[in-house]
């Protein structure tokens with residue numbers, strides 16, 4: 614198995630509805646997010662490609678457009694925009710059009726924290 618990946622960044626605002634009133638996480642604030650999207654597979658013997666980066670870039674651009682400079686809480690499906698939920702949401706957008714999707718790794722470099730979603734159970 615071979616893994617390829619593409620990275621992108623976006624800036625967005627959010628608040629955490631679960632935070633207690635008055636807590637700083639309950640107030641609207643912004644973050645810079647970094648995302649790495651990974652695909653597993655075997656290179657096609659003819660082309661040498663698992664999946665063309667141009668196709669991955671096109672799928673990522675559509676997802677980025679929905680997140681960049683947005684209020685994440687207003688994005689359908691992101692009413693609780695934690696790293697856990699955003700990484701899962703990115704997976705759900707990409708999975709129908711990216712064969713072999715293996716991992717969505719989302720981080721906030723300024724906070725030294727992140728989340729890795731690899732699909733599977735929603736429990």
Ligand SMILES: Nc1nc2c(c(=O)[nH]1)N=C([C@H](O)[C@H](O)COP(=O)(O)OP(=O)(O)OP(=O)(O)O)CN2
Pocket residue numbers: 629638642643644645694695696697721723724726
């Ligand atoms: N398990 C999780 N815990 C928290 C999340 C999360 O997504 N998953 N998110 C938050 C808030 O978004 C909060 O803004 C993050 O706060 P913090 O870790 O304190 O980082 P900073 O506010 O210091 O980030 P800066 O960008 O450096 O200001 C809380 N918990």
Ligand SMILES: [Zn+2]
Pocket residue numbers: 627642643644
């Ligand atoms: Zn935050």
